[in-house]
Amino acid sequence: MGKSDRRRFLKGVAAVAGGATVAIPKGTSAQTFRPANGTTALPSAAMQSREREQPAEVERLTTEKTGSDFMVDVCKTLNLDYIAACPGSTFRGLQESFINYGANKHPEWLTCLHEEVSVGMAHGYAKVAGKPMAAIMHGTVGTQHAAMAIYNAYCDRVPIILFTGNAGPLNERRPGVEWFHSVQDGAATVRDFVKWDDYPKSLQHFAESTVRGYALACAEPSGPVFLVADSKLQEDPLAEREARKLRIPRLTMPSQAAGDPNALREAAKMMVAADHPVIIADRYARSQAAMDNLVELAELLHAPVIDNRSRMNMPNTHYLCQSERAGTLIGQADCILSLEPVDLFGQLNSMRDQIERTDMPRTKADAKVISISTHDLFVHSNYQDFQRYVGADLNIAADAQTTLPFLIEAVQREMSASGRNAGEMRGEKLRQAYHDAIDRARTEATFAWDARPISTARLYMELWGQLQKEDWALVSDGDFSSRWPHRLWPLDKHYRFIGGPGGYGVGYQPVAALGAALAHRDAGGRVVINVEGDGEFNMAPHTLWTAAHHRIPYLTIIQNNRAYHQEAMHIQRMANRHNRGVRSAALGTSIDNPNIDYAKIATGYGALGIGPIEDPSDLAEAFRKGIAAVKTGQPVLIDVITQPR
Structure with missing residues (x-):
């Protein structure tokens, strides 16, 4: 018209x-x-x-498919069961696609209340499940929150798939907050302590980098990988014509590097010829088969094994597990085999913490040292987790777990060729030393049996009295409990113990325990035990909400000495050094006045809270009640007022 x-x-x-x-x-x-x-x-x-005039442009608010849908398609081709996150707008497209387009399955979205929990949960999960879990962080601020947990996983050489969102093109950023949460280089904050990172610029780039990242994370030495998911890539519509051009690469898992056969033959000769061989296992075993191989090698050589407990390496029920005699055995050894040492210098030398620090060898001058490790394959410059350098007589750069079966074959051939067998007399002496160490530990555990605050030995023995008929797993370290679980409990299977904390960042324990408990739940409902200090728990008490929300059952026992006791001892040492007495060491290290009611905190987060327990005669009933609740699917916390260690 x-x-x-x-x-x-x-x-x-x-x-x-x-x-x-x-x-x-x-x-x-x-x-x-x-x-x-x-x-x-x-x-x-x-x-x-x-x-x-032209009619006003109508704002497009809906679209059938977006880039984030394709990103979910990529993740579903990988062996990812879970992705953990504290919500954030920089990955809103991905989150919506995971839970709706992806039907919240493989991976399932887990809600956490802090990014350090998301990443730490993935850390603990991978150590039990033997495969990566994913975590996603909100831009700059989420990455900074998560940095400590990423560093722990890096130091522990644990595979994790990490994502973050970022609003890339400046004309695409909403004014205000979106600028504060955006960055030019999304991985700059954490690049020194991840294995690999990338910022994909297209969906095809995202597909290839994500599949590559998964494979790299799992290749030994394993570690976290970090991928930036650009917000525009997530949220832009994906036309059918464009989608047909995209390809998801097939995931090919790398085989792990085994040691050079010539080097293994030389190692076998050295071990068989030794009169006092010793094996030190550190970050070695990732499976039950690896534990079995270590037992086989130790029995062939009648060699004692010192388990440094970075992993569950050697069953402490075997007489050749002689970890408590480490100093004596290393001093006597004429040949030492170290498997995946975290700190080879520290294994072979001792250092005195004094005004002028001095070190001295723990080994004999003519002792031969063999190292089988991936340590030299993954060293970064800035963070000093690589420790002090020491040259082994034979340094085999390979994955020790993959290499050990070949070393066993080489030892068997060498024994056959030389006609030499490890002395039965040495074996009998080791049996006697093993039983003496067990008797000594049991005797020492009776000291202060009825004391208040409760002794940590009494705590572990009363717990064992309620646990011994269950299929159980310990997902905490025992170093801050005088190593009582390793001295008193039978750690006979690989899943019994999670290993050490990696970077020793305070707050690792509650978040890693949560992820480990998730993996154990999926593996068949073991009773999971987490004993942690009050200082550790206070870094991430909100893990209990995630456990209650997602029905992840495990028993947390607070070893409540009402202090950061490790730091209190350091202050005492400094006060002694300065001739000022130790009475004020509690200033700045104690957690009292007021005392914290951890059972009430647990109840507030939806877990069962019990305690505080101050009378040692009340422990058995508290543990019985807690284990029974865990077996019904509840997370439980028991607060026990204890002596410092």
Whole structure:
């Protein structure tokens, strides 16, 4: 309809209406439309100008498929069961796609209340499940929150798949907060302590980098990988024509590097020829088969094993597990085999913490040292987790777990060729030393049996009394409990113990225990035990909410000495060094006045809270009640007031 036709039409409408009032468009002067002598006024110049303008652009609010849907398709091709996150807008597209398009399955979305929990949970999960879990962080601030947990996993050489969101192009960023949470280089904050990172610029790039990242994370030495998911890539519509061009690479898992056969033959000769061989296992075993191989090698050589407990390496029920005699055995050894040492220098030397620090060898001058490790394959410059350098007589750069079966074959061939076998007399002496150490530990555990605060030995023995008929797993370290679980409990299977904490960042224990408990739940419902200090728990008490929300059952026992006791001892040492006495060491290290009611905190987060327990005679009933609740699917916390260690 032309302009003149439209005017005639409007005149006709006015006439039919019998002079009725015409609706006046909002914002237009009423004078323009006032009828005069029964006719309608001509349009004003402003109205004519608006008629010539293009109609306003309608904001697009919906689309059938986005880039984040394809990202979910990529993740579903990987062996990822879970992705953990504290919510954040930089990955809103991905989150929506995971839970709706991806049906919240493989991976399932887990809600955490802090990014350090998300990443630490993935850390503990991987150590039990033997495969990565994913975590996602909110831009710059989420990555900074998560940095401590990422560093722990890096130091512990644990595979994790890490994502973060980022609003890349500046013209795509909403004013204000989105700028604060965006960055040019998303991995810059953590690059020194991840294995690999990338910022994909296209969906095809994302697919290839994510599959590559999964494989790299799992290749020994394993570690966290970090991928930036650009917000525009997540949220832009994905047309069917474009989608048909995208390809997801097939995941090919790398085989792990085994030691050079010539080097293994030389190692076998050295071990078989030794009169006092010793094996030190550190970050070695990732499976039950690896534990079994270590037992086989130790029995072939009648060699004692010192388990440094970075992993569950050697069953302490075997007489050749002689960890408590480490100093004596290393001093006597003429040949030492170290498997995946975290700190080879520290194994072979001792250092005195004094004003002028001095070190001295723990080994004999002519002792031969063999190292099988991936340590030299993954060293970064800035963070000093690589420890002090020491040269082994034979340094085999390979994955020790993969290499050990080949070393066993080499030892068997060498024994056959030389006609030499490890002395039975040495074996008998080791048996006697093993039983003497057990008797000594049991005797020492009776000291302060009825004391208040409760002794840590009493805590572990009362716990064992309730636990011994269960299929159980310990997901905490025992170093801050005088190593009582390793001295008193039978750690006979690989899943019994999770290993050490990696970077020793305070707060590792509650978050790693949560992830480990999730893996154990999926593996068949073992009773999971987590004994942690009050200082550790206070770093992440909100793990209990995630446990309650997602029905992850485990028993947390607070070894509550109402202090950061490790730091209190350091202050005492400094005060002694400065001749100032030790009475004020509690200032800045104690957690009292007021005392914290951890059972109430647990109840508030939806877990069962028990305690505080101050009388040692009440321990058995508290542990019985706690284990029974865990077996029904509840997370439980028991607060026990204990002596410092």
